[in-house]
Amino acid sequence: xxxxxxxxxxxxxxxxxxxxxxxxxxxxxxxxxxxxxxxxxxxxxxxxxxxxxxxxxxxxxxxxxxxxxxxxxxxxxxxxxxxxxxxxxxxxxxxxxxxxxxxxxxxxxxxxxxxxxxxxxxxxxxxxxxxxxxxxxxxxxxxxxxxxxxxxxxxxxxxxxxxxxxxxxxxxxxxxxxxxxxxxxxxxxxxxxxxxxxxxxxxxxxxxxxxxxxxxxxxxxxxxxxxxxxxxxxxxxxxxxxxxxxxx
Numbered sequence: 271x272x273x274x275x276x277x278x279x280x281x282x283x284x285x286x287x288x289x290x291x292x293x294x295x296x297x298x299x300x301x302x303x304x305x306x307x308x309x310x311x312x313x314x315x316x317x318x319x320x321x322x323x324x325x326x327x328x329x330x331x332x333x334x335x336x337x338x339x340x341x342x343x344x345x346x347x348x349x350x351x352x353x354x355x356x357x358x359x360x361x362x363x364x365x366x367x368x369x370x371x372x373x374x375x376x377x378x379x380x381x382x383x384x385x386x387x388x389x390x391x392x393x394x395x396x397x398x399x400x401x402x403x404x405x406x407x408x409x410x411x412x413x414x415x416x417x418x419x420x421x422x423x424x425x426x427x428x429x430x431x432x433x434x435x436x437x438x439x440x441x442x443x444x445x446x447x448x449x450x451x452x453x454x455x456x457x458x459x460x461x462x463x464x465x466x467x468x469x470x471x472x473x474x475x476x477x478x479x480x481x482x483x484x485x486x487x488x489x490x491x492x493x494x495x496x497x498x499x500x501x502x503x504x505x506x507x508x509x510x511x512x513x514x515x516x517x518x
Contacts, residue, residue, distance in 0.1 A: 272306040274374050275351035279310035279343035280361045284318055294325055304374050308350055310343035322503035329502050334495035337467050341422030341433040345492045351413050359408040362460045369454040382412035385441055387450040390457035407434040419444040423489035431471035432478045443486040
């Protein structure tokens with residue numbers, strides 16, 4: 271069984287997904303033998319048939335069209351994860367090999383009650399208009415504990431924002447801690463954002479206030495959509511030196 275499930279999700283913009291896969295395929299066997307990759311297609315407009323890969327890659331497609339359903343996509347990935355630990359990040363971030371390999375080597379010493387945030391570069395805090403040292407929705411978590419004391423509230427799906435704000439509130443309310451690992455830079459942000467969907471946060475902000483006023487509770491009723499597994503053919507180990515060519 272893999273030691274870490276590396277999880278992301280996407281809506282359209284397949285070129286970025288394929289670019290990430292090309293990067294992952296360039297990584298050494300010593301790293302890839304310890305991880306599985308889970309990608310959730312959040313009902314993109316076009317289906318994609320994936321080429322054979324040497325990765326332990328699992329793709330699932332949400333077939334119910336719900337705007338801004340990233341919380342639901344991450345819940346689905348959590349249920350599908352087969353590792354004890356999971357790393358969640360957005361598809362427009364790229365992790366660095368060496369610090370990630372070092373992180374995997376220390377998983378046995380990590381605390382299951384802690385949500386670990388990872389330092390990155392190129393990040394921007396929209397709420398303050400300033401640079402940020404980590405992405406609010408990029409974190410490492412123990413899968414079993416996340417299922418019991420976390421998961422995303424899918425009441426926020428359909429409108430933009432605040433599902434990633436409510437999640438850590440639930441985590442802390444149920445006894446969890448949050449720690450930022452500051453001694454290494456794990457991610458580089460690629461500076462991409464979805465612009466084809468409504469980004470008005472007002473409705474979800476009001477929903478957040480109502481939920482906080484009512485008492486912060488663990489979400490109920492996850493996976494409120496249909497989904498299917500996407501076949502990903504497997505091939506043997508890579509022959510020759512690793513090679514990575516960024517997408518044009």
